[in-house]
Amino acid sequence: PSQFRSVIYSSHSLEDAPSVLSVHRYTPKGDLSNLVVVRTLAFPINPSDVNQLQGVYPSKPEKTLDYGTEEPSAIAGNEGVFEVLSVPSHETSLKAGDWVIPLDANQGTWSDHRVFKNASDLIKVNGLDLYTAATIGVNGVTAYQLVHNYINWTGNNEWLIQNAGTSGVSKIVTQVAKAAGVKTLSVIRDRDNFEQVAKNLEDKFGATKVISESQNNDKVFGKQALPAILGKDARVRLALNSVGGKSSSSIARKLERDALMLTYGGMSKQPVTLPTSLHIFKGLTSKGFWVTENCRREPQTKIDAIRELIQLYKNGALVSPKDEIIATGVDPQASDSELLQAVRGGIKSPGKQVIVF
Numbered sequence: 001p002s003q004f005r006s007v008i009y010s011s012h013s014l015e016d017a018p019s020v021l022s023v024h025r026y027t028p029k030g031d032l033s034n035l036v037v038v039r040t041l042a043f044p045i046n047p048s049d050v051n052q053l054q055g056v057y058p059s060k061p062e063k064t065l066d067y068g069t070e071e072p073s074a075i076a077g078n079e080g081v082f083e084v085l086s087v088p089s090h091e092t093s094l095k096a097g098d099w100v101i102p103l104d105a106n107q108g109t110w111s112d113h114r115v116f117k118n119a120s121d122l123i124k125v126n127g128l129d130l131y132t133a134a135t136i137g138v139n140g141v142t143a144y145q146l147v148h149n150y151i152n153w154t155g156n157n158e159w160l161i162q163n164a165g166t167s168g169v170s171k172i173v174t175q176v177a178k179a180a181g182v183k184t185l186s187v188i189r190d191r192d193n194f195e196q197v198a199k200n201l202e203d204k205f206g207a208t209k210v211i212s213e214s215q216n217n218d219k220v221f222g223k224q225a226l227p228a229i230l231g232k233d234a235r236v237r238l239a240l241n242s243v244g245g246k247s248s249s250s251i252a253r254k255l256e257r258d259a260l261m262l263t264y265g266g267m268s269k270q271p272v273t274l275p276t277s278l279h280i281f282k283g284l285t286s287k288g289f290w291v292t293e294n295c296r297r298e299p300q301t302k303i304d305a306i307r308e309l310i311q312l313y314k315n316g317a318l319v320s321p322k323d324e325i326i327a328t329g330v331d332p333q334a335s336d337s338e339l340l341q342a343v344r345g346g347i348k349s350p351g352k353q354v355i356v357f
């Protein structure tokens with residue numbers, strides 16, 4: 001195409017993030033025959049994308065005049081799956097028709113087309129379904145690294161505990177852990193249909209056992225019911241915290257001596273609280289986890305995680321997040337305001353939103 005169409009922003013708003021977005025058409029810079037040209041198939045709207053629009057995310061794209069805007073602008077979005085349309089003639093590692101995702105964050109994925117300088121700026125994800133491919137780069141890689149990059153699992157009744165067990169990341173964590181022979185104790189918020197949600201997490205997503213936050217916080221449950229759930233000689237070696245507050249202290253309390261808690265999200269907006277005694281007497285280590293920084297520092301770890309995840313997907317160890325996703329189709333012929341409306345609506349709606357072209 002001679003014109004690309006992107007969802008862009010030049011300013012930020014904490015109160016009304018969708019309002020900073022507009023749709024912009026432009027002629028891409030450079031000789032397309034020397035570039036990898038891709039067509040967007042689908043992109044998710046992740047919490048971090050919205051935080052970028054709000055101006056509160058520590059990693060952000062540089063705003064430029066490259067798209068012919070009056071104000072320096074950036075294309076929104078950090079994740080998405082593209083189909084390769086053309087590659088420079090010397091390029092052998094990619095071909096037209098391949099499905100790819102960007103290696104780096106801040107590439108701007110909320111766009112109908114993009115160009116990349118090199119094939120090495122992209123990771124091939126052929127063989128995945130649309131929804132897995134569109135979300136594997138952030139939530140998939142996060143889950144994989146959380147499970148595998150910190151603990152040398154031995155496979156002898158070893159457990160990890162995590163809160164927000166219903167989240168997209170947590171559902172991949174349970175499957176990746178199961179494939180590695182690691183058991184998972186997933187804590188979810190109390191709800192009327194607890195049994196049904198817990199059963200789905202256990203049956204479909206491979207959680208070993210799901211408990212409620214009230215059980216998580218209950219000391220009697222921890223002393224009496226929990227040992228029976230974990231079984232003989234259980235080792236709870238890792239806690240994954242994406243909630244904070246009381247939930248984080250309660251999952252940390254269930255860890256063995258000298259264990260690790262990784263904090264990767266703060267859904268409750270409460271500070272991470274940890275009992276002092278766990279640090280002093282049980283040798284607890286509490287660390288932050290940020291997939292963006294991990295991948296910036298060591299891009300190969302992202303490539304490796306994707307390769308492993310594709311294998312798990314092909315083996316049937318990983319199910320598609322399709323049923324969990326709310327997809328909004330945008331026709332390539334849709335007007336600019338229809339595209340903008342779809343994206344703004346996605347930001348404002350609950351659940352994992354994916355825009356499909």
Ligand code: NDP
Pocket residue numbers: 046047048138139142164165166167168169170188189242243263264265266267268269289290291292351352
């Ligand atoms: P989802 O939208 O799939 O899940 C959100 C989860 O948060 C649900 O489990 C929901 O539980 C829970 N939740 C929502 N509000 C609260 C609350 N007030 N208190 C406790 N739990 C709550 O999100 P993702 O899987 O995409 O992301 C999960 C988290 O991980 C986010 O915080 C995200 O920013 C973070 N993240 C961090 C990364 C990193 O590198 N550090 C990378 C990727 C994600 P319920 O079912 O009860 O509503």
